[in-house]
Amino acid sequence: MEADYDVIILGAGAAGLSACVYTSRAMMKTLVLESLGSGGQLLITDEIENYPGFPEGVKGPLLAQDMETQALRFGGELEYAEVEALDDIDKPVKIVRTDDKVYTAKSIIIATGGAHNKLGAPGEDELAGRGVSYCAVCDGNFFRGQDVVVVGGGDSALDEGIYLSAIVKSVTFIHRRDELRATKLLQERAFAIDNIKFLWSHVVENLVGNELLEAVKVKNLKTEEVYEYPTAAAFIYVGFHPNSEYLQGVLEMDPLGHIATDLHMRTKVPGVYACGDIRTESTRQLGVAVGDGITAALSAYHDLL
Numbered sequence: 001m002e003a004d005y006d007v008i009i010l011g012a013g014a015a016g017l018s019a020c021v022y023t024s025r026a027m028m029k030t031l032v033l034e035s036l037g038s039g040g041q042l043l044i045t046d047e048i049e050n051y052p053g054f055p056e057g058v059k060g061p062l063l064a065q066d067m068e069t070q071a072l073r074f075g076g077e078l079e080y081a082e083v084e085a086l087d088d089i090d091k092p093v094k095i096v097r098t099d100d101k102v103y104t105a106k107s108i109i110i111a112t113g114g115a116h117n118k119l120g121a122p123g124e125d126e127l128a129g130r131g132v133s134y135c136a137v138c139d140g141n142f143f144r145g146q147d148v149v150v151v152g153g154g155d156s157a158l159d160e161g162i163y164l165s166a167i168v169k170s171v172t173f174i175h176r177r178d179e180l181r182a183t184k185l186l187q188e189r190a191f192a193i194d195n196i197k198f199l200w201s202h203v204v205e206n207l208v209g210n211e212l213l214e215a216v217k218v219k220n221l222k223t224e225e226v227y228e229y230p231t232a233a234a235f236i237y238v239g240f241h242p243n244s245e246y247l248q249g250v251l252e253m254d255p256l257g258h259i260a261t262d263l264h265m266r267t268k269v270p271g272v273y274a275c276g277d278i279r280t281e282s283t284r285q286l287g288v289a290v291g292d293g294i295t296a297a298l299s300a301y302h303d304l305l
């Protein structure tokens, strides 16, 4: 059976789009399948200051748009569809299934990245989009001039909280420990901002509200005190999981769902590559995702020669 494509790239984040530049420039017939929006996590990142080539920093959505334009310049195709399953991945012609279509390819580059974890607290799902958010850059503007909370203490939480602090009246970080996990630079920035406060050693037990979020019920882990903390919005940043559910039983993964590769982004299955945040031991940085995507593309190219 003839394959439809030389390579199908799963996911149009930084890794997938970078791979597409290289495969399509190498004249490989390339399809990128994307379930949401080109750029992946870039779409929810306000300012990127550590990606080389942008001495003044760059806005994530702008970079995403440019990456997509560049990726499609050389003949690669992009379709919006969620990949639901892979079949025959150990065969020369591999099958990719979306909800309504079946595609075939000689190689597959997995670049489906990851997503933020939910808190799992009562009220979270009911109030999602009505005060509960996982994306400050998308939703921060709705809460201009109001008091909001950010749940979490890692890099993403601080990055988004600092962004929010310029828009809203106050940002209160709710963090289960009495120190942050975020990089020192981000911590110093957050500590220097007047309208950022911290509720240390607190957890969110409930998200409270009817039509809209009105408060978070918090527990002080040191005193056991439980009380309602009024807020217009809760931005939740409590971890991250790879988007690899559709690969269960198809490809070997670590316990958290990341895919192991060698240095050339090859998985254990010939013709199948993984790159970016979905990869085991990825440092989850943009430059790394770009480099991974390029490496995966070059490996796919060389393996088909």
Ligand SMILES: Cc1cc2nc3c(=O)[nH]c(=O)nc-3n(C[C@H](O)[C@H](O)[C@H](O)COP(=O)(O)OP(=O)(O)OC[C@H]3O[C@@H](n4cnc5c(N)ncnc54)[C@H](O)[C@@H]3O)c2cc1C
Binding pocket: 010, 011, 012, 013, 014, 015, 016, 033, 034, 035, 036, 037, 038, 039, 040, 041, 042, 044, 045, 046, 047, 048, 049, 050, 051, 081, 082, 083, 084, 111, 112, 113, 114, 115, 156, 159, 160, 243, 246, 275, 276, 277, 278, 283, 284, 285, 286, 287, 289
């Ligand atoms: C708030 C925030 C701030 C950040 N700041 C920085 C920073 O300053 N510097 C830095 O270097 N890095 C930063 N990062 C990390 C960086 O953005 C990521 O490491 C990088 O974008 C990961 O790219 P990726 O292509 O591997 O994955 P993703 O960006 O997650 O892209 C994966 C794509 O695959 C799609 N997808 C998922 N499942 C499917 C499916 N089944 N079918 C089809 N498509 C699917 C998704 O919709 C997504 O578009 C930040 C991340 C966040 C969230």
